[in-house]
Amino acid sequence: xxxxxxxxxxxxxxAGTMGAGIAALALGRGLDVLLVDVDDGTLAAAxxxxxxxxxLARLMGSLPRVDGTGGAAAGGELRTSTAVADVAxxxxxxxxxxxxxxxxxxxxxxASAAVEPGTLVVSNTSAIPIDELAGATRxxxxxVGVHFMNPPYLIRTVEVxxxxxxxxxxxxxxxxxxxxxxxEPVVVGDGPGFVINRILQRMINEAARxxxxxxxxxxxxxxxxxxxxxHRTGPLATADLIGLDNVVDSLVVLHERTGDEGxxxxxxxxxxxxxxxxxxxxxxxxxxxxxxx
Amino acid sequence: xxxxxAHPAGTDxxxxxxxxxxxxxxxxxxxxxxxxxxxxxxSSLFALQLVVHLEQAxxxxxxxxxxxxxxxxxxxxxxxxxxxxxxxxx
Numbered sequence: 001x002x003x004x005x006x007x008x009x010x011x012x013x014x015a016g017t018m019g020a021g022i023a024a025l026a027l028g029r030g031l032d033v034l035l036v037d038v039d040d041g042t043l044a045a046a047x048x049x050x051x052x053x054x055x056l057a058r059l060m061g062s063l064p065r066v067d068g069t070g071g072a073a074a075g076g077e078l079r080t081s082t083a084v085a086d087v088a089x090x091x092x093x094x095x096x097x098x099x100x101x102x103x104x105x106x107x108x109x110x111a112s113a114a115v116e117p118g119t120l121v122v123s124n125t126s127a128i129p130i131d132e133l134a135g136a137t138r139x140x141x142x143x144v145g146v147h148f149m150n151p152p153y154l155i156r157t158v159e160v161x162x163x164x165x166x167x168x169x170x171x172x173x174x175x176x177x178x179x180x181x182x183x184e185p186v187v188v189g190d191g192p193g194f195v196i197n198r199i200l201q202r203m204i205n206e207a208a209r210x211x212x213x214x215x216x217x218x219x220x221x222x223x224x225x226x227x228x229x230x231h232r233t234g235p236l237a238t239a240d241l242i243g244l245d246n247v248v249d250s251l252v253v254l255h256e257r258t259g260d261e262g263x264x265x266x267x268x269x270x271x272x273x274x275x276x277x278x279x280x281x282x283x284x285x286x287x288x289x290x291x292x293x
Numbered sequence: 294x295x296x297x298x299a300h301p302a303g304t305d306x307x308x309x310x311x312x313x314x315x316x317x318x319x320x321x322x323x324x325x326x327x328x329x330x331x332x333x334x335x336s337s338l339f340a341l342q343l344v345v346h347l348e349q350a351x352x353x354x355x356x357x358x359x360x361x362x363x364x365x366x367x368x369x370x371x372x373x374x375x376x377x378x379x380x381x382x383x
Contacts, residue, residue, distance in 0.1 A: 055341060055360065056338070059344060059360050059365075061362065065360060066357055280338075290318060290342070
């Protein structure tokens with residue numbers, strides 16, 4: 001007997017690496033998804049990316065394989081749009097646009113004005129405090145942070161951020177949504193970088209400085225973390241997976257909001273981003289990854 | 294024997310191609326029976342590159358229940374998959 005399709009209609013704002021990944025996760029769990037981006041070309045590329053992501057997740061056993069019985073395993077329906085106003089009628093909105101506070105605030109304000117009050121509004125921000133983003137919306141109580149890891153369809157645990165104005169109803173709604181997506185939430189408080197990126201981005205930044213100073217190669221840095229500490233990946237391979245552009249954006253957010261010089265983006269990171277060496281997504285960062293899929 | 298049997302030369306050609314592909318990507322000599330994922334030679338994300346390579350190099354489609362990591366764990370397993378899918382096309 002097949003698993004019935006969930007009743008959610010999810011809107012994902014932003015069709016970049018994370019937006020497409022979140023869309024793939026939801027589709028693979030049988031949810032219908034509206035993927036919104038300002039750029040038609042980005043949406044077209046995201047459709048391909050979603051197809052690849054679904055195959056990878058099914059290959060890894062992270063999403064149900066298509067079994068021919070219909071139901072959730074057959075996947076949800078993907079629609080795309082360039083208009084944020086089209087999110088009207090969705091049961092939840094997940095914002096995953098570029099990690100710039102002013103862009104996120106604009107998109108969240110527009111989306112929250114388009115949906116019914118009480119509709120769950122999620123931000124997938126890496127580091128911007130949820131309350132800062134909630135302040136841009138019509139209904140701050142509806143806003144919750146859900147920090148999906150990359151790739152979101154392979155990594156089950158998500159960092160859920162409850163802002164000071166987040167309401168009980170929104171926390172209950174996000175729990176239902178994450179259950180439908182088969183994600184495992186860990187709820188934390190608000191603040192720049194929350195828990196993961198407050199710690200991780202500083203470590204990546206320091207690792208980049210170590211490499212720039214000639215103290216160690218990227219291979220040596222990561223070998224110490226995997227070999228000595230048992231981490232699954234070292235900080236620089238993790239940075240390549242996140243995307244070095246996103247790392248720099250997150251460091252800027254953290255530096256601006258804390259004044260802590262440890263978060264000032266290392267010159268090597270800034271140079272790599274300027275040169276288009278973004279990590280896995282461009283095929284090269286601290287390590288070679290071959291052609292992006 | 295109920296399974297279709299491929300010509301031995303076909304088996305060798307498929308296996309040699311796959312070994313060359315994995316060795317070129319990992320820059321490490323690879324035995325056909327080594328567990329690529331268990332040995333840490335390749336990341337799980339590399340698995341999909343193997344799928345795409347298999348499809349493009351041998352003109353097969355990997356879908357449904359065949360889309361499982363066990364079919365890509367070793368060069369031998371991938372070779373068997375290619376031969377089985379090709380036989381199914383006949």
